[in-house]
Amino acid sequence: xxxxxxxxxVPHQDARLDVNGDGxxxxxxxxxxxxxxxxxxxxxxxxxxxxxxxxxxxxxSIGPERVSQALRTALGMGADRAVHLKDDALAxxxxxxxxxxxxxxxxxxxxxLVFTGLMSDDGNASSVPPMLAHLLDMPHxxxxxKTEHKDAGLRIERELEGGALELVEIDLPCLIAVQSGxxxxxxxxxxxxxxxxxxxxxxxxxxxxxxxxxxxxxxxKVAIEKIEPPPKGDRAEILEGTTDEIVAGLLGKIxxxxxx
Amino acid sequence: MSLLVVAEIQQGAIREASYELLAFAARIxxxxxxxxxxxxxxxxxxxxxxxxxxxxxxDAALANYNVDxxxxxxxxxxxxxxxxxxxxxxxxxxxxxAPRVAAALDAGFVxxxxxxxxxRYRRRVFxxxxxxxxxxxxxxxxxxxxxxxxxxxxxxxxxxxEVKELALELPKLRARFLETRESDAGGVDLSQAxxxxxxxxxxxxxxxxxxxxxxxxxxxxxxxxxxRPVVDAxxxxxxxxxxxxxxxxxxxxxxxxxxxxxxxxxxGMKGSNYIIAINKDPDAPIFEVAQLGVVGDLFEIVPALxxxxxxxxx
Ligand SMILES: Cc1cc2nc3c(=O)[nH]c(=O)nc-3n(C[C@@H](O)[C@H](O)[C@H](O)COP(=O)(O)OP(=O)(O)OC[C@H]3O[C@@H](n4cnc5c(N)ncnc54)[C@H](O)[C@@H]3O)c2cc1C
Ligand SMILES: Cc1cc2nc3c(=O)[nH]c(=O)nc-3n(C[C@H](O)[C@H](O)[C@H](O)COP(=O)(O)OP(=O)(O)OC[C@H]3O[C@@H](n4cnc5c(N)ncnc54)[C@H](O)[C@@H]3O)c2cc1C
Numbered sequence: 301x302x303x304x305x306x307x308x309x310v311p312h313q314d315a316r317l318d319v320n321g322d323g324x325x326x327x328x329x330x331x332x333x334x335x336x337x338x339x340x341x342x343x344x345x346x347x348x349x350x351x352x353x354x355x356x357x358x359x360x361s362i363g364p365e366r367v368s369q370a371l372r373t374a375l376g377m378g379a380d381r382a383v384h385l386k387d388d389a390l391a392x393x394x395x396x397x398x399x400x401x402x403x404x405x406x407x408x409x410x411x412x413l414v415f416t417g418l419m420s421d422d423g424n425a426s427s428v429p430p431m432l433a434h435l436l437d438m439p440h441x442x443x444x445x446k447t448e449h450k451d452a453g454l455r456i457e458r459e460l461e462g463g464a465l466e467l468v469e470i471d472l473p474c475l476i477a478v479q480s481g482x483x484x485x486x487x488x489x490x491x492x493x494x495x496x497x498x499x500x501x502x503x504x505x506x507x508x509x510x511x512x513x514x515x516x517x518x519x520x521k522v523a524i525e526k527i528e529p530p531p532k533g534d535r536a537e538i539l540e541g542t543t544d545e546i547v548a549g550l551l552g553k554i555x556x557x558x559x560x
Numbered sequence: 561m562s563l564l565v566v567a568e569i570q571q572g573a574i575r576e577a578s579y580e581l582l583a584f585a586a587r588i589x590x591x592x593x594x595x596x597x598x599x600x601x602x603x604x605x606x607x608x609x610x611x612x613x614x615x616x617x618x619d620a621a622l623a624n625y626n627v628d629x630x631x632x633x634x635x636x637x638x639x640x641x642x643x644x645x646x647x648x649x650x651x652x653x654x655x656x657x658a659p660r661v662a663a664a665l666d667a668g669f670v671x672x673x674x675x676x677x678x679x680r681y682r683r684r685v686f687x688x689x690x691x692x693x694x695x696x697x698x699x700x701x702x703x704x705x706x707x708x709x710x711x712x713x714x715x716x717x718x719x720x721x722e723v724k725e726l727a728l729e730l731p732k733l734r735a736r737f738l739e740t741r742e743s744d745a746g747g748v749d750l751s752q753a754x755x756x757x758x759x760x761x762x763x764x765x766x767x768x769x770x771x772x773x774x775x776x777x778x779x780x781x782x783x784x785x786x787x788r789p790v791v792d793a794x795x796x797x798x799x800x801x802x803x804x805x806x807x808x809x810x811x812x813x814x815x816x817x818x819x820x821x822x823x824x825x826x827x828g829m830k831g832s833n834y835i836i837a838i839n840k841d842p843d844a845p846i847f848e849v850a851q852l853g854v855v856g857d858l859f860e861i862v863p864a865l866x867x868x869x870x871x872x873x874x
Binding site for chain 1: 625626627628631651652655656657658659660662663664666667668669670671672680683684685686687688689690691692693694695696697698734735736737738739740741742743754755761780781788789791792793794798801804805806807808812813833834835836837842843845847848849850851852853854855856860861864865868869872873
């Protein structure tokens with residue numbers, strides 16, 4: 301079985317976010333990046349299939365040079381190979397553009413199973429996975445919290461609202477967009493990190509993949525016109541002062557609410 | 561502008577969120593038609609209550625959500641109605657099918673919009689820390705709308721649009737619904753607690769819950785809760801989780817500690833009578849729903865507060 305895992309590198313969850321010069325994204329200089337949290341669960345789910353038997357795990361990511369760090373981490377965790385689509389032409393792509401580029405990679409790799417995250421921690425679009433599945437003419441399922449291989453397909457659980465679950469049977473090949481918490485994600489071992497140094501990362505351009513016309517700002521159907529802090533609502537009254545003063549303020553409020 | 565509203569059935573009734581789509585459609589402006597998948601009687605109801613001319617896709621194979629069948633039904637309704645804009649709620653059904661439909665239509669896709677002004681849609685990015693205004697330049701646009709974004713329109717007395725059965729040839733269903741079930745219930749019922757003290761990823765590691773969060777909850781005679789990453793990491797079982805995929809709570813007092821305030825957490829606790837937030841980031845979105853806030857290190861504030869509460873109890 302061959303598994304393709306789509307990984308996005310995103311600003312670190314604790315990074316300071318400042319809006320960039322033209323107000324359309326954040327300033328990326330000087331901040332740390334990490335693998336999108338949902339995608340670490342997707343990779344782990346793929347590695348578990350590999351651990352259980354025969355599977356090759358290929359990771360793919362689209363993004364600038366810094367992304368090779370995320371791919372090295374994935375290889376250190378146990379992925380076999382990586383594909384890095386690195387091309388300035390991708391800048392300003394919308395979700396469909398990203399999906400087109402990932403679809404081109406998938407067509408070269410011919411995976412039986414594609415794992416993605418449910419959502420990116422930066423764009424929060426939850427759009428790429430179902431689009432990619434459509435382009436590959438595969439069925440898909442999102443917010444998946446359990447996978448089990450059965451006959452010619454998978455039996456999966458999708459998370460609904462309020463903790464309810466939906467059991468679905470899905471044919472292979474298919475795309476599974478993983479919800480966080482589906483598994484406990486491993487760390488790369490020292491041995492894994494050493495081994496990763498010898499594993500290949502194939503660099504590709506949009507032209508290599510034949511998608512130059514389908515990606516980038518020119519092809520995008522959706523443009524971000526502006527990024528800004530959310531409007532300030534009825535913002536909380538902020539207690540100031542020493543710790544003692546703050547605690548006195550909190551205590552006073554708790555008493556006033558009749559809870560003490 | 562010609563809009564297609566895709567209503568959703570949940571537990572035998574049209575969801576409230578579907579009536580919110582009608583409000584969203586009214587804000588965009590244009591002629592509204594609707595699609596109800598899975599139940600012809602509910603299609604008539606939606607048509608009567610503001611859905612306008614309504615397509616019903618009532619094939620038995622659509623009684624439960626499945627991606628191939630629903631995508632085919634929506635695409636057929638887009639074709640039949642000639643709609644240029646498709647609205648669907650950002651629910652487990654909507655987020656699963658909508659981007660796929662958008663790709664099939666070569667449409668612009670706007671995910672989880674909660675506002676629209678002059679053709680620009682507003683959506684949250686970076687887990688609630690920033691907003692993006694986006695615009696579609698494509699001939700067709702698919703928009704998934706955040707539940708609760710706008711008050712629902714329920715035009716009870718509208719008189720109603722006509723209901724038409726959608727001509728539809730279903731493809732092979734490659735993802736098949738088997739059943740739904742509730743996740744294994746644990747022993748924690750947060751809905752009865754007067755006070756809930758919740759810890760988030762900012763609490764940092766599992767040992768800190770019994771050391772820092774639980775003592776405050778106990779001192780206040782309340783219950784402990786958590787955000788999703790805490791549960792995902794296995795620090796606490798799922799029964800402690802507050803939010804859209806956990807419990808929805810409305811205590812007299814909710815104290816959010818080291819929780820940023822992503823929308824999926826907020827929907828689970830914003831109905832609380834009073835909210836206090838403790839977070840080191842002054843820009844954390846949680847301060848927009850809290851009434852009282854402390855910007856600072858939780859490891860300094862919370863133990864001091866616990867001591868003070870314990871002392872006040874005597
Ligand atoms: C400088 C800049 C400008 C931008 N301009 C625009 C714009 O004008 N219009 C617009 O719509 N968007 C724009 N974007 C955002 C756009 O590129 C999004 O990344 C895209 O819309 C996908 O949405 P998402 O990242 O939220 O992914 P989601 O759909 O939330 O991602 C879900 C999953 O898909 C996979 N995935 C997503 N992205 C990648 C990737 N790069 N590599 C590998 N796997 C991936 C991952 O498994 C991920 O978990 C811009 C981004 C940047 C950095
Ligand atoms: C379909 C779906 C369903 C979801 N369901 C839920 C749900 O039911 N419940 C839920 O909670 N989430 C849910 N989420 C996840 C949600 O999007 C957020 O990722 C999550 O709520 C973030 O949790 P957090 O605030 O604890 O973590 P973060 O967003 O990482 O915030 C941590 C906060 O801690 C603060 N902090 C760090 N250190 C300190 C310190 N020493 N002192 C004070 N403050 C500190 C930081 O400033 C930060 O604001 C769902 C997501 C999806 C896509």
